[in-house]
Amino acid sequence: MNDIVSAKELAPNIKQFEILAPPVATKVRPGHFVVLQTEEEGERIPLTVVDSNPEKGTVTLVFLEIGASTKKLGKLKQGNRILHFVGPLGNPSEIEKFGQVVCVGGGIGAAAIYPIVKALKAAGNRVISIIGARNKDLLIYEEELRKVSDELYVTTDDGSKGRHGFVSDVLKELLEKGIPIDRVIAVGPAVMMKVISNLTKPFRVKTIVSLNPIMVDATGMCGCCRVYVSGETKFACVDGPEFDGHQVDFDNLLARLRTYVEEEKLSHQMLEKGEG
Ligand SMILES: Cc1cc2nc3c(=O)[nH]c(=O)nc-3n(C[C@H](O)[C@H](O)[C@H](O)COP(=O)(O)OP(=O)(O)OC[C@H]3O[C@@H](n4cnc5c(N)ncnc54)[C@H](O)[C@@H]3O)c2cc1C
Ligand code: FES
Known part of the structure; x- marks a missing residue:
């Protein structure tokens, strides 16, 4: 307890x-x-x-x-x-002095990226953070990240705060401007991490993503969290959760995340009715 x-x-x-x-x-x-x-x-x-x-x-x-x-x-x-x-x-994030690192946090990922930004900064990196949410009310960890980042960009899907658009729009601009980026780390919805990985691939910027498949035992025994990375089966709970985004089969991950949609809907309805 x-x-x-x-x-x-x-x-x-x-x-x-x-x-x-x-x-x-x-x-x-x-x-x-x-x-x-x-x-x-x-x-x-x-x-x-x-x-x-x-x-x-x-x-x-x-x-x-x-x-x-x-x-x-x-x-x-x-x-x-x-x-x-x-x-x-799981395995801890790889923290070293890489140079200039861009950390991207989408939605709840803004909080999850916070300890990584803090540690990268302490290790001597220059850290650019990009966080985004659907609207200003859903933005979290902005002030915490501002304190530990060298630069912070905020985006909202509806333009109610910061830049109007997605976190990936800001990263795209930085890449296209030719700003030196030694590594990108992205934490957030699987679809966001897929977009970020596709974006950085032609620029050959190493991109680490923190995968969030459905987990059950989280000890590598049940196989529920399997993901495909470089054509190999990996268990996100013990081999990850961080992987090279350029090697991840995101379409498979996205499909597997939808496996229990009906059951999840049912248990939510039961909870709403007080039967859960
Ligand atoms: C390594 C890891 C770290 C995570 N960190 C955070 C975090 O810091 N904050 C946060 O809000 N969420 C985090 N998540 C996701 C969180 O675990 C799920 O949102 C939660 O388990 C959903 O359960 P539910 O019954 O409320 O929702 P459900 O209605 O059961 O599911 C909603 C969605 O959540 C996902 N999900 C469901 N069950 C699980 C499960 N057992 N494991 C993983 N995903 C599941 C599915 O995509 C599903 O469609 C993390 C997931 C992983 C794998
Ligand atoms: S959650 Fe069971 S193997 Fe990873």
């Missing part, structure tokens, strides 16, 4: 929890994730660790209430407890 030390709403349907988990807080590195469960029969939810405080023994998670499990999680408040909490899982 892990206590929720603080719970905050960052934007509509986006929550931030600080959770007491001393063993995770001391070991976690940028790019790691945890898996949690709110009830014995419930689903296991993988979430990226956005920040940690080893002195307090806490880790910070940011999540979008997208379906039944994350909506149930979002109902928990400060002082409630998480039933099962496992981590840190």
Whole structure:
């Protein structure tokens, strides 16, 4: 059981929890994730660790209430407890001095990219961050990222804040201007990471993406999170979640993410009716 030390709403349907988990807080590195469960029969939810405080023994998670499990999680408040909490899982991000790095965070990915930006900056890189959301109310982690980035670009799909358009439009402009970019790291919806990878490929800029397939055990045993990278089967939970975006079969990933759409709809309807 892990206590929720603080719970905050960052934007509509986006929550931030600080959770007491001393063993995770001391070991976690940028790019790691945890898996949690709110009830014995419930689903296991993988979430990226956005920040940690080893002195307090806490880790910070940011999540979008997208379906039944994350909506149930979002109902928990400060002082409630998480039933099962496992981590840190996955491989940490590769952090080195690369030079100039562009970090792209789409939607909830703006929070997930934060620890990577912080670590890249501390390692001596010049970091350009690009974050985007559908509209200004859904933008998160703008101020946090501004503090740790050398440049920050904000986009909204509807133009209500920052540049009107997608995060990929800004990256395209930077690439076309010939600004030297040694690496791009993108975290967000699979379709966004596909667009970013297709964009950087002709420019031969190494591009790392953090894949988010459906996970179950997150220990490499069930095979549920399999993705195809360079024509080989990889398990995102133990081989990733970060991979070379130019080698990922995104169409397969996008198709697999839609596998349980009907079941997800049903469990959401049950939750709404109070049967979940
Ligand atoms: C390594 C990793 C890190 C992640 N980090 C974050 C994060 O920091 N913040 C955040 O908001 N979300 C994150 N996600 C996605 C999050 O786990 C899913 O949104 C959540 O599990 C959805 O569950 P649900 O029952 O609420 O929604 P459902 O209605 O069950 O599903 C909604 C959508 O979420 C995806 N999904 C469903 N179940 C899973 C599952 N077990 N594993 C992964 N994806 C699933 C599917 O694409 C599905 O279409 C991460 C996923 C992975 C794999
Ligand atoms: S989630 Fe089961 S192998 Fe990765």
